[in-house]
Amino acid sequence: MKKLKLKYNFKKFPYEIINNSNCILSYILDNCGLNLSDCFFICDKIVFHKYIINSKFYKINKDKIILSLVPGKKDHKNFKSLIKIYKALDKNNCPRDINIIAIGGGVIGDIGAFAASTWYRGTNLIHVPTSLMAMIDSSIGGKTAINFQKKINSIGTFYDQNKTICNIGFLKTLPNEDYLSAFSETIKVALLKSPSLLNKLVNNPKKIKTKDPMFLMEIISKSVIIKSKLINDDWRDLNKRMILNFGHTFGHAIEVSVLKSKNSHYYNHGMGVGLGILAALKYSSILFEKNYFFEKKIKMISNFFKTLGLDNKIISKKFKFHNKIDLANKIYSNMLKDKKRSFSGIRLIYLKNNKNAAIDNKPLKKDIMNSILSIID
Structure with a gap:
């Protein structure tokens, strides 16, 4: 245990x-x-059926447990799911001092x-949090949200949790x-802030793939400590917290641009962000006239993703785009809708060196x- x-x-x-x-x-x-x-549980349906429904505790206490089950897929992160939760809170006459406990990945955490x-x-x-993405990112920092009109996290609040149990x-x-x-x-x-953590990640793919518990505890704790310092x-x-959007403006646009069917994204959030990070590093390299430091980082992280079996390029023909430019234009048009944009247009986070990033407002x-074209084949 780590506290x-x-x-x-x-x-x-x-x-x-x-x-x-x-x-x-x-x-x-x-x-x-x-x-x-004292508790109102909001739980991912899959987590509930895998970990809770057959437990001795649940079988003994199920009549006393106030529970709302919500699918953990991002297309359920919407008003319909939120209203379902409100109705359950109302039906059970839950007061203001109720403890809402969100058990699930990023979707459940955000909507809960x-x-x-x-x-x-x-x-x-x-x-x-029950997913790694939620453990290291969405379960801390106070951001809450639902999606609206195909825009990711477009309606939300800032609200801190009392505690996180990972x-x-x-x-x-x-x-x-x-x-x-x-x-x-x-x-x-x-x-953004830790070359030593970066080296630990890229040099330990075996521990990552085998889900080594001690390694995971170390990686999670270091990641959340860095994030908490950035948002303090x-x-x-x-201002300062916005550098955590590094790779995300590209990544969110990639998520909504690359579809496996009309209403189904091909890339999950992590995969979109991974490709977005490679694009953001290329952007940093362009700003600094193809500096060797950035090209080295691109190669390192591209190889890391490949070792893990993740995409480091988007194959345009696979998704029925006529050519690379068509796909790049689609991604760019979706970047123009990014929630971090200003009145003057897209905001991008770029890396300056090993521990510093900055915001490009124009x-x-x-x-x-x-x-974008650097990550498309």
Whole structure:
């Protein structure tokens, strides 16, 4: 077990990393000193059926457990799911001091936190992330959101959790694609602030693939500590915190541009961000006239993704685009809708060196297009 105290927004938040095979509901109650009557659980449907429904604790207490099940896919991160949660809170007459406990990946964490921030103007919130992406990123920092009109995280609030309980035992059954692609977020914070973490990641693919518990505890703890330091002075994401968007403006646009069917994204968030990071590094290289430092980083991370079995290029013909330019134009047009844009247009985060990044408020279209084209075959 690792117990951390993450400091940001002038507060300290407990963040526990455990490796527990027992029923997570009983652990939460014992660990937080709560009774079932104090809790409203929002749980990913798959997590519920894998880890909770057959547990002895659930079978004994199921009539006392207040629970709302929500699918963890991103197309369910919407008003319909949110209204379902509100109706369950209302039906069970949940008061303002209820503890909303979100058990699931990033979708459940975001929508659960949104519900907690708005039910009677704010209830207690406990995050229990079950995906690696949620453990290292979305379960800390106070951002809540739902998607709207195909725009990712376009409606949301800032609202802090009371505690995060990170059980790496959930990662044993996490689909390999979701698990491995989440390392794009650790690569991001490592590029921004920790060369030693970056080296540890790229030099240990075996420990990553075998889900080595001690290695995962170390990577998760270092990642969340770096993130908490970056948001400490800028909780509302107006300046310093914005560098955490490195790779994301490209990445979100890639997610919504590359489809496997009309309404189904080919790349999950981690995969989109991974490709976005490569594009953002290329953008940094262009700004600094193809500096060797950036080209070396591109090669290192591209090889790392390849070793993990992740895409480091988008094959345009695979997705029925006539050519590379057509796909690049589609990605660029979606970047223009990015939620971090300003009135003057796209904002891009670029890397300056091993530990520093900056915001470009007026990036040139030709530089953006060349960066996009660098990750397309």
